[in-house]
Amino acid sequence: MVDVTFQSSRVAGAGTRKRTSLRAAMKRKSTAAFLMTLPLILLIAILVLYPAFYSLHLATLNKSMQRFVGFGNFEFLFKRQTFWLVVQQSCIFAITAVAFKALIGFIVAHFVHNIPAKGQRKWRGMLLVPWVIPPAMSTLAWLWLFDPSYSAFNYTLSFFGIGPIPWTGDAAWARFSVILVNVWFGAPFFMIMYLASLKSVPEQLYEAAAIDGANWWQRIWYVTLPMMRNIIAITTLFSLIVTFANFDIVRILTAGGPLDHTHIFATWAFRLGIEGGDIPLGASVSLFMFPILAIAAIFILRDINKRGNEA
Numbered sequence: 001m002v003d004v005t006f007q008s009s010r011v012a013g014a015g016t017r018k019r020t021s022l023r024a025a026m027k028r029k030s031t032a033a034f035l036m037t038l039p040l041i042l043l044i045a046i047l048v049l050y051p052a053f054y055s056l057h058l059a060t061l062n063k064s065m066q067r068f069v070g071f072g073n074f075e076f077l078f079k080r081q082t083f084w085l086v087v088q089q090s091c092i093f094a095i096t097a098v099a100f101k102a103l104i105g106f107i108v109a110h111f112v113h114n115i116p117a118k119g120q121r122k123w124r125g126m127l128l129v130p131w132v133i134p135p136a137m138s139t140l141a142w143l144w145l146f147d148p149s150y151s152a153f154n155y156t157l158s159f160f161g162i163g164p165i166p167w168t169g170d171a172a173w174a175r176f177s178v179i180l181v182n183v184w185f186g187a188p189f190f191m192i193m194y195l196a197s198l199k200s201v202p203e204q205l206y207e208a209a210a211i212d213g214a215n216w217w218q219r220i221w222y223v224t225l226p227m228m229r230n231i232i233a234i235t236t237l238f239s240l241i242v243t244f245a246n247f248d249i250v251r252i253l254t255a256g257g258p259l260d261h262t263h264i265f266a267t268w269a270f271r272l273g274i275e276g277g278d279i280p281l282g283a284s285v286s287l288f289m290f291p292i293l294a295i296a297a298i299f300i301l302r303d304i305n306k307r308g309n310e311a
Contacts (some may be wrong), residue, residue, distance in 0.1 A: 058283040065280060073284040080261055082268075087288070089175070090264040093250075094243040102236060104183065105190025112191070123131045124192070131188035136173040142181045143168075146163040146253070171261035174254050178262055181249050186242075190235055197231040198224070230304055237300045244289055265289045 062069050077083040112123050130138065145152045146167035154164040167177050201224060208275035209219045225232075247266040251255065256271060263271070265285055273282020 001243070004282075007187075022307050030089055030271055042281065055283045055287055058280045059287055063278045063280060074288075076281070077284055077288070082263075083285070085260065086265060086268045089262065090244060090289075091292070092245075093175070093179060093182070093264055094240055097179050097243050098236060098239050100179070100183045101186045101190050101239060102232065104187040105194050108187070108191045109194035109198055112195055112208055124195070125189060128188045130184050131186070133194075134183055136248045136252060138179055138185060139249050142177075144254055146177055168254050169258060171258055174258060178250050181253060182243060182246060185272050186239060189239065192216045193231060193235045194228065197228045199224070201227045233300050241293055244293060247262050247291045 006161070058065070059073055060068055060070055062072070092154060108127060112120055112127070115123055148164070148166060151164065151167065153167065157163040166173055170176050205223045205227070206219055209223050214222065244264070245266055246264065248271065249260055250264055250267045251270070254262040256267045258281065260268075265288065267284040269282040271282075272285060273279045276282070
């Protein structure tokens with residue numbers, strides 16, 4: 001009886017020492033990991049946090065940056081009709097562009113996913129070209145396609161008795177043009193993300209759904225989409241942030257015209273801050289993106305966490 005008790009105590013003591021050594025090892029690994037990532041953390045703090053807080057500081061100053069005005073710049077913006085036009089256009093531009101990028105990326109990803117493995121590499125390479133080319137360079141090519149005098153689009157449409165269309169001279173067509181270029185540039189990103197997610201969906205789920213009599217649309221709705229929901233949400237959030245902060249496409253294609261009808265936050269902040277010489281007012285415009293994107297991020301990330309807890 002004494003031997004059994006002694007052996008039990010030895011086993012318990014060995015288990016305690018093992019857990020203690022494991023905990024100490026984990027602490028050492030986490031400390032080492034933190035020290036290794038510390039330079040990156042400091043770099044992010046310098047390149048992201050410092051400009052953000054400096055923008056907050058600038059937004060509280062007057063035009064000459066010599067006097068503190070508090071929320072005076074924001075109050076001035078709220079009274080300007082152009083500001084609310086920019087808010088409306090930014091939301092329409094971002095939501096519409098992201099929706100079409102997600103839809104086109106989903107369709108093209110399914111198309112590439114169903115191609116035999118030998119041909120997928122070629123199609124992936126070709127379809128990623130718009131995303132690889134720098135946006136400013138590709139937008140210059142689109143500017144030539146939309147040119148009012150030498151538009152390749154208008155030349156093609158003339159054979160069908162259509163046009164000429166004022167692609168960048170009319171407010172509605174100018175909005176359509178900048179959204180089209182943004183969709184053309186950003187859809188490949190959605191495609192490659194969705195394609196990677198599609199490859200992680202087990203084929204057994206599709207086989208089980210087919211045995212249960214599910215058609216093509218039902219397999220997508222009840223199998224593919226639920227398995228891809230987290231990737232769709234994260235990709236949408238990332239693209240929404242990038243699209244809201246888009247500058248080069250609108251700047252090169254329309255420069256905010258005609259009559260400020262294609263300005264978004266980034267281009268109008270540049271117009272006020274750099275071209276207009278009122279840097280605090282431009283900083284105030286750029287900061288207004290934060291609450292809009294924060295609300296979108298909270299809803300999307302909360303939905304992801306909710307599904308993660310349910311799983």
